[in-house]
Amino acid sequence: MRYLEADQQGVVFNMWYLGYFDEAMTLFLEQGGLPYNRMLEAGFDVHLVHSEIDWKAPLRFPEEFGVEVGVDGVDGVGRSSFALRFVVRGPAGEVAVGRTVYVVVATDGSGKRPIPALLASALGDPPG
Amino acid sequence: MRYLEADQQGVVFNMWYLGYFDEAMTLFLEQGGLPYNRMLEAGFDVHLVHSEIDWKAPLRFPEEFGVEVGVDGVDGVGRSSFALRFVVRGPAGEVAVGRTVYVVVATDGSGKRPIPALLASALGDPPG
Amino acid sequence: MRYLEADQQGVVFNMWYLGYFDEAMTLFLEQGGLPYNRMLEAGFDVHLVHSEIDWKAPLRFPEEFGVEVGVDGVDGVGRSSFALRFVVRGPAGEVAVGRTVYVVVATDGSGKRPIPALLASALGDPPG
Amino acid sequence: MRYLEADQQGVVFNMWYLGYFDEAMTLFLEQGGLPYNRMLEAGFDVHLVHSEIDWKAPLRFPEEFGVEVGVDGVDGVGRSSFALRFVVRGPAGEVAVGRTVYVVVATDGSGKRPIPALLASALGDPPG
Numbered sequence: 362m363r364y365l366e367a368d369q370q371g372v373v374f375n376m377w378y379l380g381y382f383d384e385a386m387t388l389f390l391e392q393g394g395l396p397y398n399r400m401l402e403a404g405f406d407v408h409l410v411h412s413e414i415d416w417k418a419p420l421r422f423p424e425e426f427g428v429e430v431g432v433d434g435v436d437g438v439g440r441s442s443f444a445l446r447f448v449v450r451g452p453a454g455e456v457a458v459g460r461t462v463y464v465v466v467a468t469d470g471s472g473k474r475p476i477p478a479l480l481a482s483a484l485g486d487p488p489g
Numbered sequence: 490m491r492y493l494e495a496d497q498q499g500v501v502f503n504m505w506y507l508g509y510f511d512e513a514m515t516l517f518l519e520q521g522g523l524p525y526n527r528m529l530e531a532g533f534d535v536h537l538v539h540s541e542i543d544w545k546a547p548l549r550f551p552e553e554f555g556v557e558v559g560v561d562g563v564d565g566v567g568r569s570s571f572a573l574r575f576v577v578r579g580p581a582g583e584v585a586v587g588r589t590v591y592v593v594v595a596t597d598g599s600g601k602r603p604i605p606a607l608l609a610s611a612l613g614d615p616p617g
Numbered sequence: 618m619r620y621l622e623a624d625q626q627g628v629v630f631n632m633w634y635l636g637y638f639d640e641a642m643t644l645f646l647e648q649g650g651l652p653y654n655r656m657l658e659a660g661f662d663v664h665l666v667h668s669e670i671d672w673k674a675p676l677r678f679p680e681e682f683g684v685e686v687g688v689d690g691v692d693g694v695g696r697s698s699f700a701l702r703f704v705v706r707g708p709a710g711e712v713a714v715g716r717t718v719y720v721v722v723a724t725d726g727s728g729k730r731p732i733p734a735l736l737a738s739a740l741g742d743p744p745g
Numbered sequence: 746m747r748y749l750e751a752d753q754q755g756v757v758f759n760m761w762y763l764g765y766f767d768e769a770m771t772l773f774l775e776q777g778g779l780p781y782n783r784m785l786e787a788g789f790d791v792h793l794v795h796s797e798i799d800w801k802a803p804l805r806f807p808e809e810f811g812v813e814v815g816v817d818g819v820d821g822v823g824r825s826s827f828a829l830r831f832v833v834r835g836p837a838g839e840v841a842v843g844r845t846v847y848v849v850v851a852t853d854g855s856g857k858r859p860i861p862a863l864l865a866s867a868l869g870d871p872p873g
Contacts, residue, residue, distance in 0.1 A: 363764060363767070364630075364768070364781070365624060365767060367624060367625045368624065368625065369620075369625060369626075371625045374511075374620075375540065376504040376505065376507035376508045376621060377504065378504075379507060380749050383502075383748055384748070387748060387807070396807070397748070397806075406498065408544070410543065411541070411542065412540070412542050413540065413542075414539065414540050414541075415538065415539050416538050416539070422625060422781075423781060423782065491636060491640055492640070492752065493639060493752055493758045493760060496748065496749055496751060496753065497748075497751045497752065497755045498753075499753045502749045504749060508621050511619070512619055515620060524679070525620070526679065551643070551653060551654065626792075630767075631793045631796065632760040632761065632762075632764045633760065634760075635759050635763060639758075639760070662754065664754075664800075665759045666799065666800050667800070668759065668796070669796065669797035670795065670796050670797075671795050672792075672795070
């Protein structure tokens, strides 16, 4: 974390967790073989349409933490949307659990698109 | 909104909504007669333990928007926690709906506290 | 200011001042008759190439503050760049003084452009 | 960099560089043997009193970059203040050069303090 993310309570201000999730999502897709810019070049992008976070404990500067990310076990991968699940762990255990839902859109502004094969593959969801 | 809050998609990046909600919460309590610093001086503070947001549409720079905030109709005010509900409206209508849950804690680090009368009153929940 | 901008020292973290300056710059041009989006539509944009800030005192949440902005008396308006000067004042007086220099670029990626009449006029610099 | 730091121009918004510098400063002191929290425990802290940045080129998401940091060759380490110099390098070369000046203060609110031996040592400035 960065010093600037801890507020005057001495703990990471809540909004930064959505920044952490975004970064984790990008890395997750990249590790699945789909760097963000390749997705854009392929003509599609993702928009966040839902987020939820439950905090169990705070993070204090300069504690190190990790973010586990994976496809959400319940909602998973739909026709034009997908859900990810995040667990943030600090030195003393679980800090927060989050869930986000993204829709796939065309970069030309024409709206929603079905999840392309490249993205489905990056999400570990082989075309059936 | 600020220019810096719009990302390269040209829309406000998701995490800033949690910043908007925090600001709206502070103003809501203040309008209820409880400025944030008076709450601290009285020995208690609030910690966010849950947030959820549903986005309907994006906000683009420099669109103006408003945030409606009120006690959540379902969860409302509990013994040591309370829930707020937020609606973000832009020039073209509803942009996002959010819900947050806070717990009340002592500023001396001793943990959760029942909602004090001052806060209950600011939330429009007269002591019964 | 926003609560999230105060760090664990209890004062506004330094980077947010550049956000305040950016907002003040946008409002300054707007009050001079040039809303940011009209500048983009006219085919040009501004890039920050230099900033400097001197802090005299901190801002603490939830102190109110104002930002004075004007064309810098020394560097002023050049051929393809202009300099602004900022003074941030809080409840106890001067908090910070800043200076920024912007270059004008074409939005088509073709690089620097001379300051257009529309912008010169917004900066209060009548074409000579 | 993080996706959220790139604005609608597609480049890292200027204020984040001050965040990068702060992070580099913390790491620099840590590598010099003074973790930030040990400095606080020793009863002193640092306040930024001056910053300046010159940008040569933009950073685009998701370009990787590095920040070189060292004691400023000109102003260096004074009685109660010290100056650092930063160079930000991206994939295509130098992106920005910065300079910051910090004063040392007591954490008990009693104001400026001479640079303590622990900090002088971390800055590579052996007590003479």
